[in-house]
Amino acid sequence: MSDNPNTPSTSENQNTAVTTDFGYKQVDKSQKASMVANVFDSVAAKYDVMNDLMSLGIHRLWKRYTIDCSGARAGHKILDIAGGTGDLTAKFSRLVGPTGNVTLADINLSMLTVGRDKLRDRGLISNIDYVQADAEALPFPDNSFDIVTMAFGLRNVTEKQNALNSIYRVLKPGGRLLVLEFSKPTTEQLSKLYDMYSFHVLPKMGQLVANDGESYQYLAESIRMHPDQETLKGMFEKAGFEQCDYKNLTGGIVALHRGYKF
Amino acid sequence: MPASALFSATIERLINQMLSMDPDSAARLKPLAGSRFVIFVTPLPFGIELHFSDRVDVLTTQQPRDALIASLTAADCCIQTSLDTLPTLKDTSQLTRLIQEKKLNLDGELRIAQQVSALFQQLDIDWEEHLAEHTNDVLAHEVFSAGKRMHNTLLTFTRKLSRTVGNAVVEEKQLAAHRLAVMHFNDEVSELRDDVARAEVRLQKLEEQANKN
Ligand SMILES: C[S@@+](CC[C@H](N)C(=O)[O-])C[C@H]1O[C@@H](n2cnc3c(N)ncnc32)[C@H](O)[C@@H]1O
Numbered sequence: 001m002s003d004n005p006n007t008p009s010t011s012e013n014q015n016t017a018v019t020t021d022f023g024y025k026q027v028d029k030s031q032k033a034s035m036v037a038n039v040f041d042s043v044a045a046k047y048d049v050m051n052d053l054m055s056l057g058i059h060r061l062w063k064r065y066t067i068d069c070s071g072a073r074a075g076h077k078i079l080d081i082a083g084g085t086g087d088l089t090a091k092f093s094r095l096v097g098p099t100g101n102v103t104l105a106d107i108n109l110s111m112l113t114v115g116r117d118k119l120r121d122r123g124l125i126s127n128i129d130y131v132q133a134d135a136e137a138l139p140f141p142d143n144s145f146d147i148v149t150m151a152f153g154l155r156n157v158t159e160k161q162n163a164l165n166s167i168y169r170v171l172k173p174g175g176r177l178l179v180l181e182f183s184k185p186t187t188e189q190l191s192k193l194y195d196m197y198s199f200h201v202l203p204k205m206g207q208l209v210a211n212d213g214e215s216y217q218y219l220a221e222s223i224r225m226h227p228d229q230e231t232l233k234g235m236f237e238k239a240g241f242e243q244c245d246y247k248n249l250t251g252g253i254v255a256l257h258r259g260y261k262f
Numbered sequence: 263m264p265a266s267a268l269f270s271a272t273i274e275r276l277i278n279q280m281l282s283m284d285p286d287s288a289a290r291l292k293p294l295a296g297s298r299f300v301i302f303v304t305p306l307p308f309g310i311e312l313h314f315s316d317r318v319d320v321l322t323t324q325q326p327r328d329a330l331i332a333s334l335t336a337a338d339c340c341i342q343t344s345l346d347t348l349p350t351l352k353d354t355s356q357l358t359r360l361i362q363e364k365k366l367n368l369d370g371e372l373r374i375a376q377q378v379s380a381l382f383q384q385l386d387i388d389w390e391e392h393l394a395e396h397t398n399d400v401l402a403h404e405v406f407s408a409g410k411r412m413h414n415t416l417l418t419f420t421r422k423l424s425r426t427v428g429n430a431v432v433e434e435k436q437l438a439a440h441r442l443a444v445m446h447f448n449d450e451v452s453e454l455r456d457d458v459a460r461a462e463v464r465l466q467k468l469e470e471q472a473n474k475n
Contacts, residue, residue, distance in 0.1 A: 064267040068321050074296045074337065094315040097296045249264055 020158055023221030032158040033134070037108055039215045040084075040156075044110035046210040047085055048118075053209060054202060054216075060087075062254050063151060066180045067091050069247075069258060075099040076146040079170065081135050081163075082106055082153020086115035092149075093124045103145075105133040106153075135163035140170045151180040155226040164239035171261040177241060179232070182223040183248065183255035190251045198223065229255050266308050266322040273310070274320035281318065283387045290381045291316065297371075299378045300340040302327050303348060309340075312378065331369045339374035342367040351379060 019026045022035050043050065051059050067088065072078060074097040080089045083104040092102045104119075106112045109132055116130050133139050135150065135157050148167050157163045167177050185191040198220035206216025227235065229246050232255070236244040241259025248255050281287040294314035300323065302309045309330060311321040323330060331340055343351070347365045350356050357375065360366035368375060 061264055061267040061271065064271055065264040068267065068270070068323065071325075073298070073335075091319060094317070094319055095313050095321075097315060099296075 021222075021225045023218045023225065029158055033107070036156045039218055040108040041110045042212050043210060043215050044085075044108070044114050046212075047111065047114065050206065050210055050216075053205060058250060059152075062180060062249050062256075063087050064091075065247075065249060066149060066151060066178050066256055067095075069256060070147050070149065070178055071176065072096060072147060073100075077144065077172075078102045079138075079140070079145045079148045079167075080104050081133070081138070081148060081150045081167065082156070083149075083151075084108075084111040084115055084153070086119050088149050088151055089115070089128060090119055090122060090124055093119070093128050096127060098127060101127050101129065103129045103131055103140075105131040105135075105138070107132065107134050136166055137162075138166045138170050142169050143172045144170045146172055146175050147178070148175070149178045149180070152182070154179055154181050154232075155222050160227070161235055161238065164235055164241075168239045168241060168261055173261055176258060176260045177236070179236075179257045180254065181232070181257070182226060183232075183252055184228040186248055186252035190253070194253060229257075232257055266324075270310065270320040270322045274318065277312075277318045277320065280385060280387065281381075284385050286384070286386060287381065288316070290377070290384060291318075294374065294377050294381065297337045297339070297374050297377075299374055300330060300338070302340070302342040304342075304344045334370040336371065337374070339368065339370035339372070339378075341369075341375060353379075353383075 018029060020029045020032050021027075022032050027035065040047075055062075070078075070092075072092055072095040074095070076096045077100060078092045078096060080086070080092065080102060083089050083106055086104050089102050089104040096102060104112065104115055106115070112130055112132060119125075119128060131139065135153065136159055148171055150163075150167070154160055154163060164177075171177060185194050199217075202220055203213040203217045206219075207213030210216075226232075229248065229252070233244050233246055236257060236259040239259075240261065242262050244257065244259040246255045246257040281291070291314060295316070297314050299312040299314070300309050301312075309323040309325065309327065311323055313319040313321065325333075327340070327342060334340060341351075343360075343366045347360060350360060351366070357366065357368070357372075357379075361368055
């Protein structure tokens with residue numbers, strides 16, 4: 001069960017393939033976006049609680065580390081794509097201050113709405129824009145942002161390479177992209193433990209708390225189907241990013257990839 | 263787990279919690295809004311950035327100090343110091359001396375360092391009131407009275423001690439203390455021991471009382 005029945009889809013390299021992965025299933029490419037939308041429509045309301053529960057709060061530290069590596073400063077323009085309920089956006093909003101701006105973009109309106117309400121409740125209003133957008137075709141002019149972040153979003157995108165190309169286009173020269181995403185544990189033991197947790201504990205937790213075991217089964221599967229650290233680095237380079245590197249967090253369960261546009 | 267992130271999360275929580283307990287801190291935060299104060303403390307392997315808005319966001323930076331200094335703007339200040347010099351920074355009047363003695367390197371806006379120092383130095387927290395929120399008023403009052411008495415006793419002792427040592431240095435007294443002075447010092451130490459013993463008994467009683475509640 002824990003063994004991955006498929007290898008990551010070849011669609012990363014071949015945009016011409018007609019099918020793509022949705023967890024371990026192969027689905028028609030044109031269907032993936034709406035299937036992913038269903039998942040996030042279904043989890044939106046309980047998303048934050050589940051995040052804390054599933055990761056034992058560690059996702060906050062991964063996100064904090066991402067912000068540490070962002071170099072965000074007063075006056076910066078930042079795009080938080082697949083920003084969901086806005087954890088990164090909240091902190092960026094204070095860091096860039098009234099002279100800067102943060103755009104929280106997500107393909108899913110339910111997630112955006114939960115995010116917007118949460119940030120407004122915290123009094124974060126003046127320098128945040130909310131945009132419903134697909135990472136593969138960002139609706140922003142070239143060279144618009146100093147920083148783009150994407151946390152736990154890339155694996156849900158149908159054509160990941162298209163998303164990276166699109167992000168490259170909207171980044172200003174000198175700007176940087178940070179992608180925080182589940183990755184490949186660096187040791188065999190951790191990998192086994194992690195498999196057990198994600199395929200046995202996680203869906204049950206999802207069923208119990210969010211009454212939605214299926215979405216969390218998808219989560220576990222989509223993580224396994226995501227390209228590993230080196231493959232993703234290669235995809236960054238293919239999009240044109242330079243000085244690309246990554247840092248494994250919590251033994252590679254998560255990796256933070258970084259690349260610059262010069 | 264990124265240890266630096268855990269470190270900055272803890273510091274950030276602590277700072278903002280303390281600031282929220284002092285109603286006057288908002289006024290001292292205001293002029294700092296939009297500024298960044300970076301501290302490199304040897305031997306910590308990363309720099310600590312304080313970003314000011316209506317609260318304080320704490321980030322860590324892996325950037326080398328030289329590169330960071332090159333990125334400073336008019337709203338930034340960066341200091342480098344060591345762990346043992348850190349407590350001295352509470353006193354802004356010491357900044358110049360520390361810089362002269364090369365115990366502190368400061369780049370960027372000195373004004374920001376002074377404002378940051380004032381922000382923390384002028385913290386005025388009514389601990390008794392905050393403890394009372396979690397226990398009860400009488401217990402909180404007793405604990406703080408006992409604490410204050412103990413603090414005062416220790417303060418008196420350290421003052422006396424530093425006066426004695428200070429006199430010895432300034433007046434270039436003989437290194438071997440006079441017999442009478444030693445006797446006097448011994449008396450003071452016994453007095454302090456009694457004070458501390460009394461405070462200890464008092465605290466023990468309070469603890470028992472608290473457990474009963
Ligand atoms: C796991 S959530 C992450 C949310 C947030 N960044 C966080 O870290 O908490 C993934 C998000 O990616 C969004 N998403 C999926 N496909 C997307 C796409 N093609 N373009 C933009 N966002 C997408 C989903 O709607 C969802 O909100």
